[in-house]
Amino acid sequence: MNKFIKAGLAILIGASFVTGLAGCGQSKQIGGGNITTVTIWTGESHSKAVYDRLINTYNEGEGKEKGIKIDYVVKEGDSITQSIELALQSGQAPDMFSAGSLGKMVENNYLAAIDDLPGSKEFLKKYDSLLIKNRNTYNDKVYTVPFSAATQGLIYNKDMFRAAGIVDENGEPTPPETFEELREYAKKLTNPGKREYGIILPVKYGGWYSSDITSPMMSSAGHEGYNPATGEYDLSVLVPIMNTFLGIKADGSFFPGADGLDNDQARAHFAEGGIGMKFAFSFDVGVLNDQFPAEIDWGVAPYPVVDKNKKFKQRMDYADSYFMNAKSFETVGGEKMMEVLKYFTGDQFITDTYIEGVNIPYDWNIVKDVKIDNPKKGWVDFCKMVSISVCYPRTPAVDMTGQIPLKERFLNDVWTGKLSPSTVVDDYTNAINKGRDKYYEDNKDKDVTEFINKDWNIER
Amino acid sequence: MKLQIYASKTMNKSLKKERTSEAVQCYLMISTQLIGFLVLTIYPIIWTFRWAWYSYSGIPSLTKYVGWENFITMFTTDFTYWKTWGNTLLFALCKIPIEITLAMFLALLLNRKIKGSNFFRSMYYMPSVISVAIIGLVFSNLFNYWGWINGILVKLGLISSGIDWFATKQTAMAVLVIGSIWNTFGINVMYFLAALTNVPEELYECAKLDGASKSKTFFKITLPMIAPVFQIIMLLSTLGTLGVNEYILVLTNGGPSGQTFSVMSYLTKQFMPGFAESSTPALGYGCAMSLVTTVIFAFVAIVYSKFSKKMGSLY
Numbered sequence: 097m098n099k100f101i102k103a104g105l106a107i108l109i110g111a112s113f114v115t116g117l118a119g120c121g122q123s124k125q126i127g128g129g130n131i132t133t134v135t136i137w138t139g140e141s142h143s144k145a146v147y148d149r150l151i152n153t154y155n156e157g158e159g160k161e162k163g164i165k166i167d168y169v170v171k172e173g174d175s176i177t178q179s180i181e182l183a184l185q186s187g188q189a190p191d192m193f194s195a196g197s198l199g200k201m202v203e204n205n206y207l208a209a210i211d212d213l214p215g216s217k218e219f220l221k222k223y224d225s226l227l228i229k230n231r232n233t234y235n236d237k238v239y240t241v242p243f244s245a246a247t248q249g250l251i252y253n254k255d256m257f258r259a260a261g262i263v264d265e266n267g268e269p270t271p272p273e274t275f276e277e278l279r280e281y282a283k284k285l286t287n288p289g290k291r292e293y294g295i296i297l298p299v300k301y302g303g304w305y306s307s308d309i310t311s312p313m314m315s316s317a318g319h320e321g322y323n324p325a326t327g328e329y330d331l332s333v334l335v336p337i338m339n340t341f342l343g344i345k346a347d348g349s350f351f352p353g354a355d356g357l358d359n360d361q362a363r364a365h366f367a368e369g370g371i372g373m374k375f376a377f378s379f380d381v382g383v384l385n386d387q388f389p390a391e392i393d394w395g396v397a398p399y400p401v402v403d404k405n406k407k408f409k410q411r412m413d414y415a416d417s418y419f420m421n422a423k424s425f426e427t428v429g430g431e432k433m434m435e436v437l438k439y440f441t442g443d444q445f446i447t448d449t450y451i452e453g454v455n456i457p458y459d460w461n462i463v464k465d466v467k468i469d470n471p472k473k474g475w476v477d478f479c480k481m482v483s484i485s486v487c488y489p490r491t492p493a494v495d496m497t498g499q500i501p502l503k504e505r506f507l508n509d510v511w512t513g514k515l516s517p518s519t520v521v522d523d524y525t526n527a528i529n530k531g532r533d534k535y536y537e538d539n540k541d542k543d544v545t546e547f548i549n550k551d552w553n554i555e556r
Numbered sequence: 557m558k559l560q561i562y563a564s565k566t567m568n569k570s571l572k573k574e575r576t577s578e579a580v581q582c583y584l585m586i587s588t589q590l591i592g593f594l595v596l597t598i599y600p601i602i603w604t605f606r607w608a609w610y611s612y613s614g615i616p617s618l619t620k621y622v623g624w625e626n627f628i629t630m631f632t633t634d635f636t637y638w639k640t641w642g643n644t645l646l647f648a649l650c651k652i653p654i655e656i657t658l659a660m661f662l663a664l665l666l667n668r669k670i671k672g673s674n675f676f677r678s679m680y681y682m683p684s685v686i687s688v689a690i691i692g693l694v695f696s697n698l699f700n701y702w703g704w705i706n707g708i709l710v711k712l713g714l715i716s717s718g719i720d721w722f723a724t725k726q727t728a729m730a731v732l733v734i735g736s737i738w739n740t741f742g743i744n745v746m747y748f749l750a751a752l753t754n755v756p757e758e759l760y761e762c763a764k765l766d767g768a769s770k771s772k773t774f775f776k777i778t779l780p781m782i783a784p785v786f787q788i789i790m791l792l793s794t795l796g797t798l799g800v801n802e803y804i805l806v807l808t809n810g811g812p813s814g815q816t817f818s819v820m821s822y823l824t825k826q827f828m829p830g831f832a833e834s835s836t837p838a839l840g841y842g843c844a845m846s847l848v849t850t851v852i853f854a855f856v857a858i859v860y861s862k863f864s865k866k867m868g869s870l871y
Contacts, residue, residue, distance in 0.1 A: 175829075175830035177829065177830060177835070178829060178830050181829075197614060197615070197835045197836050199615040199617075199618070199836070200613075200614040200615045200616075200836065203615055203616040203617055204616065299811060299812070300722065300808070300809045300811050301809075302809065302833065352701045352718065352720055353700060353701025353702070353718070353720050353721075353722065353723075354720075354723075355720065355722040355723045355728070355811045355812040355813075356696065356699070356700055356701065356720070356721060356722030356723075356808070356811070358809070361700075497611070497625075497626070497629050497838060497841055498629035498630070498632075498633040498634045498841075499633070500634075500635075500636055504636065504813075504814055507811075507812075507813035507814055508813045508814055508815070511812075511813055512812070512813050
């Protein structure tokens with residue numbers, strides 16, 4: 097009996113190990129080998145319902161004809177990047193996935209290149225000018241293509257603008273065009289007695305510095321710190337931007353308690369009313385319509401600029417197509433991988449997800465004639481921003497080991513009033529250019545000139 | 557005689573077999589913990605030790621051996637890291653004395669067998685079982701500009717308008733200390749109570765007969781008798797406080813302006829994939845920092861153990 101118990105225990109332990117290790121999805125042939133399942137992992141939970149519906153239609157129609165079934169899995173909870181890294185290391189990764197570090201994955205031979213798929217030459221033609229080195233391509237091979245975009249801008253409370261008389265001749269609110277106006281309007285809109293404040297600054301939010309301070313650089317300077325036309329880092333445009341925020345702080349025209357505010361709280365306050373302006377991302381549309389439905393009339397405007405006579409395209413970010421698992425070349429096959437890639441990057445899918453209000457097309461021309469019935473408030477405005485935005489190219493590597501990042505220097509020294517913006521910005525500009533030189537001196541096999549583009553001009 | 561030897565041999569064999577079988581069974585029982593310890597503790601330590609001498613971000617072609625460079629940078633140019641040590645020590649100095657005094661005071665009260673002491677024991681212990689992330693959120697809302705604390709203070713007329721608790725290092729640190737004490741004092745009350753119940757009642761009776769005052773009884777009997785437990789409580793509290801991490805990230809996120817980052821929360825925020833802003837943080841440099849941090853922690857523990865050795869043998 098004792099032996100039986102021991103044997104049973106051993107089997108149980110062994111089985112638990114085996115099942116534990118084999119928990120993840122892999123592509124497999126089902127239905128007598130005619131249909132191949134392609135598993136996709138993503139962290140995009142907000143669009144799951146729409147994706148599930150569209151993918152279901154594909155699986156029942158076109159997919160069935162082509163012998164493909166897409167299994168779309170949203171990984172919730174833990175960081176998607178870490179889940180994928182672990183799965184790749186243990187050989188349990190799905191066929192396609194939405195996160196990870198390109199260089200790391202390519203150099204570990206985890207990824208399949210699009211160039212190696214059948215029909216890739218024709219497929220990649222339209223992306224020629226859009227592919228970004230070390231983001232879509234690595235070591236001259238293409239791994240992803242742009243698929244959707246995220247735009248940024250300023251959201252403003254139209255009711256408060258009207259009440260403060262910041263309107264045009266037709267009585268329509270006029271959001272600030274320059275940083276000077278941003279400060280001026282914030283001051284005008286502030287009335288602590290009525291609990292109304294010009295702007296809300298979620299300083300506790302880790303992305304506040306990039307969303308409010310560095311992101312607007314591009315539309316003011318034509319680059320975001322690294323100037324591809326000269327090959328130099330030039331951060332001087334940050335000085336007037338930082339001064340604007342210091343001015344707003346000095347005026348007291350921002351929502352009190354900024355240092356303890358994260359972005360969710362700030363968005364909730366904006367939705368509730370009493371906040372004149374807030375810097376926002378296109379994905380805030382979902383937040384202000386569904387998560388914290390705004391009780392106010394609000395609008396979307398481009399980022400303010402330093403000089404209204406010199407406007408450049410503003411920053412947007414592409415979301416790229418899924419990474420493809422190198423192993424899936426064998427299990428799924430190149431042709432079917434290409435079919436799935438074409439489905440997700442095709443104009444039809446991009447249009448459908450635009451209409452459903454979940455994806456902004458990377459190219460406005462794809463949807464410019466599409467009309468949406470009752471779109472979510474702010475959705476079309478943020479989408480239209482694509483036509484005045486550009487995705488910033490990758491920048492040269494820098495060796496800044498031990499240097500304090502500019503964000504920290506801003507928060508520690510500038511925001512606290514210890515040092516002036518120009519002192520910190522000049523010092524950092526000098527340090528980052530030195531860091532670039534050091535990196536390329538230490539890595540003679542790398543070429544810094546490949547980041548120079550003398551024709552770079554994004555004036556609008 | 558032969559029969560006896562044979563019987564003894566058979567018995568020995570059977571005993572040996574039984575023992576081997578028991579040993580296998582025992583090893584199997586602890587194997588999961590052992591594997592966990594090797595995989596989740598020993599392997600990461602070796603991994604950290606290895607990469608501390610590299611410039612490493614996870615990308616093989618950018619990985620290179622840099623020798624002592626990471627350590628030299630840390631000691632010569634990266635003052636932020638040392639500032640976070642300053643914050644951590646300040647946090648510990650503000651928190652531990654209040655927490656320990658409060659816990660001991662409450663334990664002494666609860667040890668008196670007063671009515672409802674079991675209720676209070678449970679109530680004090682409850683914050684210890686709540687996730688620190690939740691505690692961070694609760695205190696973040698309580699001390700929000702428009703939060704409950706400011707509301708009460710304004711209503712009581714103590715302040716005319718709300719205080720921005722997270723705008724200065726002093727006030728933000730005060731909130732952190734208050735929240736952290738609330739979180740952990742209960743567990744220390746339990747430890748002290750356990751120690752107090754082991755003090756023989758006769759000692760107090762003798763002291764009473766000798767006419768010892770309450771304070772004399774406390775300092776001459778209670779404190780020395782619970783000293784060994786006190787020593788452990790102080791060590792656990794010190795190491796726990798120095799290692800504070802996610803609580804800071806949730807409550808202040810290092811703010812204002814990174815002035816409340818503890819050393820562990822700073823390491824997490826800068827170098828932990830998933831927490832760090834960069835998708836390829838400087839892991840090699842982070843490993844070097846983690847090693848130095850571990851050495852400092854170990855040093856604190858050793859120094860404390862050495863200097864508090866006497867506490868273990870007061871009685």
